[in-house]
Amino acid sequence: MCLGACVAFGFTVFSLRLVDLQVSRADYYSALALEKHSTQQTIYARRGSVTDVNGVPLASNEPVKTVVIDASVVRHSDALAEVLSRHLEMPLDQVKTRLARQTQGPNGKWGPSPYIVIKKEVPEQVAEALREEVLKRNLRGLVFEQDSVRVYPNGSMLCHVVGFVSRMNGGLKGVEGVERSMDNFLKGHDGVRFTERDRTGKEMPAFRHMERPPRDGATVKLTVDMVLQDIVESEMDAAMKQFRPKMATCILVRPATGEVLAMVNRPHYNLNQREGVPDEARKNRAIMDMVEPGSTFKVVTTAAALDLKLVTPETSINCENGHFSYGGAVLHDSHHGYGDLTVNDILVKSSNIGVAKLGIKLGDHRLYDYIRRFGFGDRTGIQLPGEIGGIVHAPRHWTKMSITHIPMGHEVGATPMQVVSALCTVANRGLLVTPQIISSITSSSGETLASYPPVEVRRVIPPEVAEQLVSALKEVVSKKGTASLAHVPGFAVAGKTGTAQKTSPTGGYEHGHYVVSFAGFLPADKPELCALVLMDDPVPGSTPNYGGYIAAPVFSRIAQRAARHLNMTPNPDLLKVAGSLAKNEGGKTR
Amino acid sequence: MSSNRRRNANLLPVARILLLGVLLLTVGGGALFYVNAKNEVHRNGQRKKDLERELIALETKDEVICSRIAKLSSFDALRKRQSQEQEVFAKLVPVSDNLVVRLQERAPVAGEAQVRTVSNLQPKR
Numbered sequence: 001m002c003l004g005a006c007v008a009f010g011f012t013v014f015s016l017r018l019v020d021l022q023v024s025r026a027d028y029y030s031a032l033a034l035e036k037h038s039t040q041q042t043i044y045a046r047r048g049s050v051t052d053v054n055g056v057p058l059a060s061n062e063p064v065k066t067v068v069i070d071a072s073v074v075r076h077s078d079a080l081a082e083v084l085s086r087h088l089e090m091p092l093d094q095v096k097t098r099l100a101r102q103t104q105g106p107n108g109k110w111g112p113s114p115y116i117v118i119k120k121e122v123p124e125q126v127a128e129a130l131r132e133e134v135l136k137r138n139l140r141g142l143v144f145e146q147d148s149v150r151v152y153p154n155g156s157m158l159c160h161v162v163g164f165v166s167r168m169n170g171g172l173k174g175v176e177g178v179e180r181s182m183d184n185f186l187k188g189h190d191g192v193r194f195t196e197r198d199r200t201g202k203e204m205p206a207f208r209h210m211e212r213p214p215r216d217g218a219t220v221k222l223t224v225d226m227v228l229q230d231i232v233e234s235e236m237d238a239a240m241k242q243f244r245p246k247m248a249t250c251i252l253v254r255p256a257t258g259e260v261l262a263m264v265n266r267p268h269y270n271l272n273q274r275e276g277v278p279d280e281a282r283k284n285r286a287i288m289d290m291v292e293p294g295s296t297f298k299v300v301t302t303a304a305a306l307d308l309k310l311v312t313p314e315t316s317i318n319c320e321n322g323h324f325s326y327g328g329a330v331l332h333d334s335h336h337g338y339g340d341l342t343v344n345d346i347l348v349k350s351s352n353i354g355v356a357k358l359g360i361k362l363g364d365h366r367l368y369d370y371i372r373r374f375g376f377g378d379r380t381g382i383q384l385p386g387e388i389g390g391i392v393h394a395p396r397h398w399t400k401m402s403i404t405h406i407p408m409g410h411e412v413g414a415t416p417m418q419v420v421s422a423l424c425t426v427a428n429r430g431l432l433v434t435p436q437i438i439s440s441i442t443s444s445s446g447e448t449l450a451s452y453p454p455v456e457v458r459r460v461i462p463p464e465v466a467e468q469l470v471s472a473l474k475e476v477v478s479k480k481g482t483a484s485l486a487h488v489p490g491f492a493v494a495g496k497t498g499t500a501q502k503t504s505p506t507g508g509y510e511h512g513h514y515v516v517s518f519a520g521f522l523p524a525d526k527p528e529l530c531a532l533v534l535m536d537d538p539v540p541g542s543t544p545n546y547g548g549y550i551a552a553p554v555f556s557r558i559a560q561r562a563a564r565h566l567n568m569t570p571n572p573d574l575l576k577v578a579g580s581l582a583k584n585e586g587g588k589t590r
Numbered sequence: 591m592s593s594n595r596r597r598n599a600n601l602l603p604v605a606r607i608l609l610l611g612v613l614l615l616t617v618g619g620g621a622l623f624y625v626n627a628k629n630e631v632h633r634n635g636q637r638k639k640d641l642e643r644e645l646i647a648l649e650t651k652d653e654v655i656c657s658r659i660a661k662l663s664s665f666d667a668l669r670k671r672q673s674q675e676q677e678v679f680a681k682l683v684p685v686s687d688n689l690v691v692r693l694q695e696r697a698p699v700a701g702e703a704q705v706r707t708v709s710n711l712q713p714k715r
Contacts, residue, residue, distance in 0.1 A: 062657040063650040124654045151657060153664035206635030230665045569692060
């Protein structure tokens with residue numbers, strides 16, 4: 001009887017406990033069980049690649065492994081340390097120290113750590129060799145974790161445009177260049193998977209719950225053509241060797257569409273070896289650096305004067321024989337003193353006094369208006385980070401001398417990109433087009449996510465005024481102009497030289513230090529290529545320190561090679577002219 | 591007579607045993623099938639996992655090879671190789687402009703745009 005009562009009581013207690021566990025606290029325990037056995041796996045998305053216009057990879061991913069040791073299952077730690085040290089090229093002592101690391105377990109006891117990172121970013125081939133040897137020698141505890149690193153196959157080429165990434169919060173984040181500006185497209189979206197594990201921690205694929213697949217990053221195709229980039233890089237390297245400027249920039253643009261075909265800055269750096277690179281080398285000077293454009297800016301002043309019909313190309317302006325007093329200061333012409341020059345010849349001879357007089361004719365507000373219409377003082381809108389808008393002061397801040405200085409490209413801060421964009425406007429017969437460096441963005445499945453058709457900003461000058469300018473700029477690149485060395489056999493070239501005295505950080509100008517440049521396009525009648533070559537403070541040696549002698553020949557060499565690559569057909573008549581020119585000059589200038 | 595008959599009639603309850611056997615077989619078979627199905631689910635899961643692993647390994651291998659190709663065929667690498675191994679490889683000689691033959695597009699002749707009949711017949715010898 002008593003036994004029966006005890007059994008009944010026992011069963012009642014167990015039944016109550018069962019009800020308590022299964023009914024009252026069911027949610028709590030099922031959540032606990034789910035937490036213990038269910039895990040959330042992140043499926044990492046691959047970062048998209050960056051290619052040139054022809055699909056040449058500029059930034060891609062390289063799979064690597066992270067070598068991890070679970071020291072709790074290691075039996076022969078000395079043998080394992082020796083193998084690891086040999087394959088991973090690490091000092092044996094360092095590996096042994098890492099293997100001996102102890103951690104406190106959940107029970108509070110200290111023991112061998114189950115997760116020791118031995119080395120990160122181990123190449124796949126090395127990891128494979130290591131795996132084989134470890135398997136052969138039956139060593140336990142080695143785990144490989146999949147990872148990837150960003151590689152830039154072309155090293156330093158196009159470094160300022162491509163940019164680079166940095167590891168942040170476990171992922172890669174674009175820091176500079178296209179890697180930064182297109183980060184949202186490139187990074188992709190990680191996927192997630194909810195799954196269950198058995199008591200040993202192994203995944204049970206049969207019990208996978210919800211799964212959201214990763215979306216790999218998109219491929220960003222640039223407008224840059226690597227063959228043209230290579231041409232420009234090699235010519236700029238040669239120029240750097242010859243003239244040793246503090247910095248140099250060259251931009252190649254297709255004027256009709258605004259597509260940037262090549263962009264080179266010096267100094268530069270290797271994208272795969274960024275440690276210790278000075279900030280100056282990392283700067284994309286084409287869009288981040290401001291210079292006084294110098295005489296290339298005379299195109300803007302002349303365009304304004306012609307458009308407002310204040311002058312015609314044949315209007316004669318007295319250039320005061322090289323000395324012009326205005327506002328209490330004397331203005332000089334840098335090459336020679338000139339008497340009367342037509343407006344055309346003011347550009348051809350690059351007369352400071354002539355263009356200053358055009359500026360005076362225009363007046364502050366009208367000149368300012370045209371400067372802004374050509375895009376100076378605003379960002380061009382190229383899809384690269386960190387672009388600056390330059391400096392164009394409003395007329396109320398101008399001094400008495402500004403109206404003579406600004407027309408010749410002083411007291412104005414412009415980026416090389418703005419200068420080339422302004423010249424493209426003339427090449428486009430007066431139409432300002434936004435420069436673009438991204439051609440298209442394609443998803444990993446091949447779907448086009450975005451494409452970038454040409455963007456016309458505004459009409460700056462009418463086509464007939466642009467034609468007048470083009471004919472003057474063609475003469476600049478003739479025997480009587482300042483840029484005869486910019487000629488390209490077989491093509492009519494239009495362009496303008498620039499030689500601006502460098503501004504001193506303490507105010508005023510530095511004597512004997514110049515920013516020399518040449519901006520031009522070809523063929524002048526139907527431009528397919530527009531380029532700017534700019535060098536800051538070159539050491540000219542026996543060469544005169546002018547844009548026409550330093551930058552123009554570099555332009556010529558680049559344009560010749562680029563024209564052939566772009567399959568531009570030369571004009572046979574101009575080829576003959578070029579041949580006779582070369583015979584007549586016979587090494588006179590070079 | 592009647593008692594003998596009764597005894598003989600109750601010797602084996604074949605129908606019941608058969609029913610029980612069928613029930614046991616059904617339940618047992620069902621249980622075995624359930625276990626087998628469960629194992630199959632696990633096996634398939636494992637197979638799926640293995641295939642996934644294999645796919646990842648192949649993708650990784652592909653990425654490694656693509657990356658190597660990109661590195662070896664990059665402009666930077668080719669330029670370096672060209673400058674370092676000029677004795678081994680043929681030196682690249684730039685083609686000068688006077689050696690380039692450009693074929694001008696033929697001027698269209700009147701009536702050229704008209705559709706004409708063509709024949710594949712071989713001319714008689």
